[in-house]
Amino acid sequence: DAGVIQSPRHEVTEMGQEVTLRCKPISGHNSLFWYRQTMMRGLELLIYFNNNVPIDDSGMPEDRFSAKMPNASFSTLKIQPSEPRDSAVYFCASRVQGASTEAFFGQGTRLTVV
Amino acid sequence: TQLLEQSPQFLSIQEGENLTVYCNSSSVFSSLQWYRQEPGEGPVLLVTVVTGGEVKKLKRLTFQFGDARKDSSLHITAAQPGDTGLYLCAGALDTNAGKSTFGDGTTLTVKP
Numbered sequence: 080d081a082g083v084i085q086s087p088r089h090e091v092t093e094m095g096q097e098v099t100l101r102c103k104p105i106s107g108h109n110s111l112f113w114y115r116q117t118m119m120r121g122l123e124l125l126i127y128f129n130n131n132v133p134i135d136d137s138g139m140p141e142d143r144f145s146a147k148m149p150n151a152s153f154s155t156l157k158i159q160p161s162e163p164r165d166s167a168v169y170f171c172a173s174r175v176q177g178a179s180t181e182a183f184f185g186q187g188t189r190l191t192v193v
Numbered sequence: 194t195q196l197l198e199q200s201p202q203f204l205s206i207q208e209g210e211n212l213t214v215y216c217n218s219s220s221v222f223s224s225l226q227w228y229r230q231e232p233g234e235g236p237v238l239l240v241t242v243v244t245g246g247e248v249k250k251l252k253r254l255t256f257q258f259g260d261a262r263k264d265s266s267l268h269i270t271a272a273q274p275g276d277t278g279l280y281l282c283a284g285a286l287d288t289n290a291g292k293s294t295f296g297d298g299t300t301l302t303v304k305p
Contacts, residue, residue, distance in 0.1 A: 123295075170236075181226075181241065182283075183238075184235025187234075187235055
């Protein structure tokens with residue numbers, strides 16, 4: 080299995096532009112998580128899905144952020160419009176649903192908004 | 194307010210030394226996990242503990258879950274440069290076991 084696949088690995092965009100981050104979870108995993116990591120705030124959970132349904136989006140910072148999971152093998156995180164303070168590494172993780180099961184992380188997307 | 198407090202935030206030691214990092218909270222967790230993250234990569238799971246007082250060993254790493262399931266520790270014996278990385282604890286609350294919250298991490302540097 081190729082693991083969790085995120086694209087792009089790096090994204091540089093201008094303030095105000097729309098940014099879309101993509102994630103392909105591991106086949107058979109039915110929970111998917113989007114995290115943001117910065118030096119200041121550490122690893123923050125933005126939103127998670129169970130069986131393609133958003134369960135908790137309380138970590139989404141603003142209405143500029145939105146996430147979708149149209150099917151079991153694909154999810155997107157969109158920022159529109161982007162701002163410099165959105166610069167961070169965004170991770171997607173997937174696991175079999177359950178508190179003690181292992182979450183597998185992708186390699187992340189490093190987003191820079193200038 | 195951070196749900197999980199990790200200490201120390203940074204730790205730099207010589208090869209061969211022992212060390213302990215801590216993960217503390219006032220909340221009770223149904224399970225707690227430790228991850229290690231290297232630069233440019235996502236976190237990778239080291240261990241999951243679910244029972245209060247549980248101790249798990251992974252080669253030179255020893256993990257302990259507090260009796261009250263509010264805290265955990267990671268002890269590394271005879272640290273090696275390959276142990277260098279960011280160590281993160283993540284807990285799932287009894288009241289919301291579907292998601293895990295991460296601590297800020299301990300950045301460990303082991304010098305040869």
